Amino acid sequence: MGRSQKQLTVTVTAGRRQRRAAETRIRLFRCALKLIAERGLANVTVEDITEAADVGKGTFFNYFGKKEHVLGVMAEIQLGKIREAVERAQRGRQTTEETLRRMVRRLAQEPGRSPNLARALISSLLASEEVSQVVRNRMQEGRRLIAGIVAAGQAAGHVDPRLKPERVAAQLVQACLGTVILWSLDGRPSLASRFEETFRHFWRSIAVVPTNATATGRRKRA
């Protein structure tokens, strides 16, 4: 085997190993979510999770420092969707409204799987200082990124320039969190349609009002 052939094999193996590790991590996360939705975080052990994921108990600690940290994966997934929106905004092919609406729609996917799951997630987030710490950091990063999209929207003339981008970002995050809670209590209609409505409401309050706007003209855009 020549040198470059050998290197290629090493790289492919490393790539495969990384992919497997990422898959195992997500599998542990999904199994944990399912159990937490059924029983609540306090009644789920690491062993329950590893058994459900069909891996040894020790494997869990290759990926997470402790049980509570597994919930941070949800925050990471959501943060990834916000990062995608930032890239979209930077490409500048969509209006700010389209970029943010698409982002909000994508953010509904994970928590929207089941009302019980959403309740368990937010409840665990608030009940445990450990989880709060992890999620708080990701949320702050998410708000910072959204504020960037809003600021770009102001520069492009889509968003009212007198609003503070970081405050607007906080309003959007709050509106989404509140929407998840109300939906998780009612359970219907889908979280996606609830998020769509929340976004419409949100957008109306930040969109630039053309100086010659009439009430009707402005509302039709939103």
Add this chain to the structure above:
Amino acid sequence: MGRSQKQLTVTVTAGRRQRRAAETRIRLFRCALKLIAERGLANVTVEDITEAADVGKGTFFNYFGKKEHVLGVMAEIQLGKIREAVERAQRGRQTTEETLRRMVRRLAQEPGRSPNLARALISSLLASEEVSQVVRNRMQEGRRLIAGIVAAGQAAGHVDPRLKPERVAAQLVQACLGTVILWSLDGRPSLASRFEETFRHFWRSIAVVPTNATATGRRKRA
């Protein structure tokens, strides 16, 4: 003692008894909240609560069917504040914006006492099916009442007549819930100022836009 004198005594005694019962109920609620904020609902027993409130264990069950029901008192208190807003709206001396802003400010008082308490409350609400059931009913009633204020605001020409009052009410409740959550994670500034900002944002998206409005003119009002 004449008959009317005797009746008066009975009435006064009944009134006093009622007042004492109401006070005991609120005392049990306050003690429960304090303990739940410190330890979480799961780690607080009825005996812990009655000991803190300095009453016999049996007394608790004169007021609440089970431990979880004590949290319903918070929902009642909030519902009372919404009812006050309905009465204000009916007197018609304030604009809809003033009535709703005042209501939102009053709603911030109870959960705004402590971030830990707010976290414990929402976490318990979502974790326990028992609590959810109680709170869900009160919340639906709250939304119905707020929708009434919004509809009156539409009739008075303050609120955009094309919006559905019950949807607008849901948006306000969601925004407030999300604001409590984000605040309970950050802990600063006060919930009152966060609610004030959330309300400004909310109002911008439902206010009637005067047909001759410029962007500046409209935003200054909000």
